[in-house]
Amino acid sequence: MAEQLNLIPVSEPLIDGNVLPLVRECVETGWISSDGRFIHEFEHKWSSFCNVEYGVAVSSGTAALQIAVSALRLEHGSEIIMPSWTIISCAIAILEAGCIPVLVDCDPDTWCMNLDEVENRVSPRTRAVMPVHMLGHPVDMRRLIAFAKERDLFIIEDAAESHGAEVAGCRVGGLGDMGCFSFYANKIVTTGEGGMVVTNNREFADRLRSLRNLCFDQNRRFFHTEIGHNYRLTNLQAAVGVAQVERVDAHIRKKRWMAASYRERLKELRHLALPVEREWAKNVYWMYGLVLGDSVPFDAAEFSRRLREQGVDTRPFFLGMHEQPVLRARGLFEGEAYPVSERLARRGLYIPSGLTLTESQIDRVCEAISRILN
Numbered sequence: 001m002a003e004q005l006n007l008i009p010v011s012e013p014l015i016d017g018n019v020l021p022l023v024r025e026c027v028e029t030g031w032i033s034s035d036g037r038f039i040h041e042f043e044h045k046w047s048s049f050c051n052v053e054y055g056v057a058v059s060s061g062t063a064a065l066q067i068a069v070s071a072l073r074l075e076h077g078s079e080i081i082m083p084s085w086t087i088i089s090c091a092i093a094i095l096e097a098g099c100i101p102v103l104v105d106c107d108p109d110t111w112c113m114n115l116d117e118v119e120n121r122v123s124p125r126t127r128a129v130m131p132v133h134m135l136g137h138p139v140d141m142r143r144l145i146a147f148a149k150e151r152d153l154f155i156i157e158d159a160a161e162s163h164g165a166e167v168a169g170c171r172v173g174g175l176g177d178m179g180c181f182s183f184y185a186n187k188i189v190t191t192g193e194g195g196m197v198v199t200n201n202r203e204f205a206d207r208l209r210s211l212r213n214l215c216f217d218q219n220r221r222f223f224h225t226e227i228g229h230n231y232r233l234t235n236l237q238a239a240v241g242v243a244q245v246e247r248v249d250a251h252i253r254k255k256r257w258m259a260a261s262y263r264e265r266l267k268e269l270r271h272l273a274l275p276v277e278r279e280w281a282k283n284v285y286w287m288y289g290l291v292l293g294d295s296v297p298f299d300a301a302e303f304s305r306r307l308r309e310q311g312v313d314t315r316p317f318f319l320g321m322h323e324q325p326v327l328r329a330r331g332l333f334e335g336e337a338y339p340v341s342e343r344l345a346r347r348g349l350y351i352p353s354g355l356t357l358t359e360s361q362i363d364r365v366c367e368a369i370s371r372i373l374n
């Protein structure tokens with residue numbers, strides 16, 4: 001128990017007093033559902049932050065991905081290329097829209113989808129690509145956009161983990177046809193639960209708003225020509241979002257300070273791969289990942305157990321989509337292997353990276369890691 005209390009948590013949200021007057025206003029005015037001024041203000045503030053015209057707030061990042069794929073109106077059986085190493089939300093969004101996820105492996109250094117492999121996976125049925133900006137590091141969108149233009153493919157960015165990350169000075173989320181964000185409690189900007197799709201395309205924005213709200217007919221209430229969802233965000237959550245957007249620059253600075261502090265202390269350890277930052281990229285280091293080198297005689301699960309004994313909490317890396325029983329049971333990805341994803345799933349984890357992390361906690365984490373690896 002005492003040991004539990006001393007555990008340095010992997011992630012803690014940072015919500016401060018600036019939310020209180022806004023949440024109070026919701027309570028006092030009774031605007032607590034999905035109408036109300038904070039929804040519009042949050043959509044406006046977040047889409048402006050992303051340098052994008054429209055924002056459509058929804059109840060989660062998964063919901064954002066789902067309506068983004070649906071908004072493309074792709075023919076049943078269309079293929080969408082996505083990374084194998086990501087969260088299942090990406091695959092669910094594609095499958096729910098009647099499309100087929102086609103996987104590529106990831107880059108061993110940035111952990112983002114390997115763009116060299118995208119070309120080999122294009123078929124006559126390919127309609128879109130879903131890049132995922134991983135743990136704070138962006139995909140090289142300049143290269144992907146050029147490729148997608150040439151092949152006439154849509155791009156849906158999953159920027160859930162990379163609020164404010166940049167490719168050659170441009171913020172992610174606003175670079176593809178649509179960009180999806182999550183505001184779950186451990187994300188850089190949070191509303192507790194929540195998400196948003198941003199886009200510069202007016203037609204997509206209208207369709208996203210309709211899909212989020214049961215596809216009510218514009219002119220005739222309770223008349224429906226399409227299946228929609230209730231993925232609405234509440235005004236209460238949006239109030240938290242408005243207050244959080246004011247903190248986004250400070251949160252990103254804190255993450256980058258954390259990453260620099262970890263790198264400084266861990267860079268001499270030869271058996272560990274640390275997060276990188278490509279020269280064209282701004283990494284926002286949502287979570288600080290580590291990957292054990294092949295010379296380490298144990299895997300990430302054992303590393304995690306040993307760190308826990310020393311008071312350091314960790315989380316495992318994603319398990320690739322091609323290794324998910326629920327997707328394999330649908331006959332997907334049969335006989336496919338993605339060695340980099342498989343290696344990351346077994347040798348990678350992330351260490352405490354919350355916005356409340358202190359320098360002395362970083363020291364303790366790094367001392368524990370050094371003790372275990374030396």
Ligand SMILES: *Cc1c(COP(=O)(O)O)cnc(C)c1O
Nearest residue numbers: 060061062087089160161182184
């Ligand atoms: C967190 C996350 C999501 C899902 O967001 P929820 O709000 O939890 O539904 C989607 N994609 C990635 C890459 C994420 O990290």
